[in-house]
Amino acid sequence: MAAPTTGWFRCRIIFAIIGVIVGLSVFIVFATKFYNWNTALWGLLSGVGALITLIVHLLYRKGVWQTYSYRLRYYMLLGCFLQLAGVCGFVTYLSLGIVQKQVLTPYGNGFYLTCVWCFMTWKWGFSLFYYSRSYKQEFSDVYTIVAKEDSVYESDPLISD
Structure with a gap:
């Protein structure tokens, strides 16, 4: 996979920053x-997912993943868990809203707005998984080449001491 262009990479960082700000804002507004x-905590979880995605992007920009690309699998796993939580929350709150015949209201336990933030949590989980996977694939070829070269030198009887 090719490296992202400068313009697209800036867009990724800007969208992640906006996601962090909006997630924290939703937490503050809906809680106070x-x-x-329900909506406040899902908004906070969405903001945390955006923050972790932002960290992955910034570490890519600094070149950390060239050396430690194996650590990206943990971020991929975290992205999967955020996606799972988002889908489970979405289905649960949608079902509760339908069963309790709620209308769209921000006050109290408005389950439909919570569904929106469950979806946003799923979106940031997917984003974290997708970008971690693409960065891991980008650097896995380099890591594989280096590993193969090292193994050739270790097994060559003419080079051994």
Whole structure:
């Protein structure tokens, strides 16, 4: 996979920063103004997912993943868990909203707005998984070539001491 262009990479970083700011804003507003703790906590979780995605992008920009690309699998796993949590939350809150015949309201336990933030959590989980996987694939070829060269020198009887 080719490295992202400078313009697209800046867009990735800007979108992740916006995701962190909006997630934290949703937490503050829905917790203090509307007292909707379900939406507030899912907004916070979405913001944390955006923050981790931002960290992955910034570490890619610094070149950390060239050396430690094997660590990206942990971020991929975290992305999978965020996706799973988002889907489970979405289905649960949608079902609760339908069963309890709720209307769209920000006050109290408005489950439909919580569905929106469960989806946003899924989106940031998918983003974290996707970008971690693409960065890992980008550097796995380099790591494989280096590993093969080292193994050739170790097994060559003419080079041994």
